[in-house]
Amino acid sequence: MPRPQRWPQRLKLFNYHKWAGITILALSALRLAWRLTHAPPADLPMPAWQRAAAHAVHRAFYVLFFAVPLAGWGYSSAAGFPVVWFGVLPLPDWVPVDRAWADAFKAVHKAAAMALALLVLLHVAAALKHHLIDRDGLLRRMRPFQR
Numbered sequence: 001m002p003r004p005q006r007w008p009q010r011l012k013l014f015n016y017h018k019w020a021g022i023t024i025l026a027l028s029a030l031r032l033a034w035r036l037t038h039a040p041p042a043d044l045p046m047p048a049w050q051r052a053a054a055h056a057v058h059r060a061f062y063v064l065f066f067a068v069p070l071a072g073w074g075y076s077s078a079a080g081f082p083v084v085w086f087g088v089l090p091l092p093d094w095v096p097v098d099r100a101w102a103d104a105f106k107a108v109h110k111a112a113a114m115a116l117a118l119l120v121l122l123h124v125a126a127a128l129k130h131h132l133i134d135r136d137g138l139l140r141r142m143r144p145f146q147r
């Protein structure tokens with residue numbers, strides 16, 4: 001009887017998760033390049049603390065967009081499971097196979113993913129507050145081709 005973590009279905013789901021995560025890493029690089037070359041719309045009028053909080057959350061998003069998948073990739077490398085993107089593109093292992101490194105990357109991956117999930121909730125709550133309570137048109141600014 002195979003141990004539960006060796007079940008083929010579980011390994012398949014891990015691979016889907018890794019492929020999606022590496023795709024997110026690539027899209028994050030594109031997004032960062034776009035953001036660095038395109039200025040966002042000017043801030044809406046709001047108290048200084050809210051503007052500072054919004055900017056801090058946005059910066060944290062960019063850090064986590066890279067930290068979460070990179071830590072997952074590092075964990076896979078250190079655990080000795082190379083990533084083959086969509087089963088066709090083998091990615092380099094950038095961490096030596098080592099139990100201690102694997103544990104460390106796994107802990108970072110989990111903590112960073114949880115932090116990202118919490119920030120997403122905070123971000124959505126703040127956007128809804130602007131839309132429903134302040135009614136300041138913040139969400140409408142996300143429509144493409146406005147400028």
Ligand code: HEM
Pocket residue numbers: 014017018019020021022024068069070071072073074075076083106109110113114
């Ligand atoms: C934005 C992208 C990603 C997100 C949001 C994410 C999120 C997560 C979460 C929430 C877990 C469960 C953590 C736990 O409860 O222990 C997890 C586990 C895992 N992730 Fe990711 N992940 C991402 C990308 C990746 C990538 C790119 C890889 C590898 C190339 C990867 C490899 C793994 C592995 C191997 C586990 C299982 C850890 C275990 O042994 O339990 N992840 N991920």
